[in-house]
Amino acid sequence: MLSIKNLHASIEGTPILRGINLEVKAGEVHAIMGPNGSGKSTLASVLAGREEYEVTEGEVIFKGIDLLELSPEVRAREGVFLAFQYPVEIPGVSSTNFLRTAVNQVREYRGLDPLDAVKFLTLMKEKMKLVEIDQKLLSRSLNEGFSGGEKKRNEIFQMAMLDPTLSILDETDSGLDIDALRIVSNGVNQLKSDKNATIVVTHYQRLLDYIVPDFVHVLYNGRIVKSGTKELAMELEEKGYDWIKEEVDSKATV
């Protein structure tokens, strides 16, 4: 489904990603872990199409299409979803109106009829249950005054509404208490199928107790330096990132 080859990206001339290779197949969950500043969020942003990042080398093929050629909105319509690390507060735009606009633009692109108000509300009510989000919250301005947990739940709720093929969760677990983490993970797990895939970007192993990955990759200095299964995450939890850094740095000096 997703094939990343030798991806290099920089911001304002500073290279952040220095040759990422990653293959993601339908039905899989990949966790990307790594110390702060390793390039995890940059990878998520580049996949979603954030314009500040310049791709200097490499390719990203998504469902046979050159993803890097597409605008952020077309990527979303093709089925890429980024759950933001810091969801943006947008005063004056109601969550409901925003989502209806988004859902119908995505549907139009996919050749589906737009949802009328009634059908949209029905769909919304169904998906709200997934992340136990209150309808009152959705009548307010988008993310404005939401708590940290509410914002993250709203991200997963939007994911449920947009029905993506590839979901990228950027530090969705950071700052969540255990109840919120359970709710968010539960939502993600219920949305999982053999037709879609998930990339979980996280600093902590804790999330992976709830969203169990098929593969774990460690990102360091803009490269994937180690890949393994969920046991690798346990090891990182236990020993921290220093041993990986040492391993990589010693190789580099040899």
Place this chain on the structure above:
Amino acid sequence: MSTLIKHEILGEMLNSTGKGFEQARAEGKEAFESQGFPTNKSEEYKFTAISKKLEQSIQNFGAAESFEVTAEDVKNNLFEGFTGDVLVFTNGHFQSSLSSEIAGIEVALLSEKSDTPVGSIAKPAKDPFCALNQAVFTDGIFISVPKKAVVEKPILLLNFNKAVNGQVIQPRVWIEAGDFAEVTFINHTVNLSDVTYFSNKVVEVKGGVNSQIRFYKLQNEGKNVIEANNTETDIHKDGRFTSVTISLSGELVRNNLSLNIIGSNSEGNMYGLYLLNSKSHVDNHTNVDHTVPHAESNELYKGILADQSRGVFNGKIFVRQDAQKTNAFQQNNNILLSEDAVVNTKPQLEIWADDVKCSHGCTTGQMDEEALFYLQARGIAKDQAKGLLLYAFAGEVLEHIRDESFREYCTNLVQDRLGSKF
């Protein structure tokens, strides 16, 4: 006098004659002659070169004459779903045959109400255009809402403007509301002219004790309009005055809005939106004068500027020594959509009392790129995402319009503009 001589040709406007009010006119003329037409050296008109613009754009400084419009014209220019009463004006002249008879409200020509103290609220010494109007206003309208009258539906002041013979329109409006009266006015102007004209209007509003007055103004007369507007009110004890000014076009527009808070436990609200493109220039000068304790003022002006448009905001707040326990808030936010658009914003607070809550803030910036990306990342096209964000920005002002038909009308104009032009 040197300023007047420099703009000698503009002085022709003083040769117009109107009916009655000899003393007020003489005072207006005197006040005007001591101030003269503003130049770029006048502090209050530093960013708005209105005199120069008048010299360049107006060839005939004679007063524009009244002309005929039909009931059909009136009907065609009402907002969809509007159910209120309408007072019709052509070039500032009242057209009684096309206007509603409003039950319980006195409407008369100013010339028929010769004891009206014109200039007692909008004092001519404060502004040269206010003085000029007082010297030569053609005729005006007198509207009186009696004590305790609650006018449920808004009263629309529908102005048709067209340069007929002369190019200068100088209307004057006197509104008075009795104690406990409640009333809403909507001022809307339709431009039928393809020749540039100058409108110099003065509106004086005398509130009553515990009166509730709303005054909405839409300025969307197109590119060939130069306008000076002075609107001023006295807010009495327990009274409330709310102004909403929506400016969508104009070659050059200068609004002076002044609220004199002279009774305690009262409230003055000023909201404004300027959404400008091409070379439009809109200048809002507001002034709220707190002279008594326990009163509140709220002000929010927002601007979205594209192309080579220019916005000016100057917000003066005075809190006099006696005006303890005053709450005064002011905010001006601007979004610039082009490199060539300019905003000059200046809050001006003078606080003499020591037990008050006052705040002000102004921001000028570009569109929030992070918010834009967020919307795009959910599948919304970039142009539409921009429109959505800008509309949300503007919506904070539009929501203060209570009358639904007028709010919808303004909302549609704003959305059309944000969807197509921006």
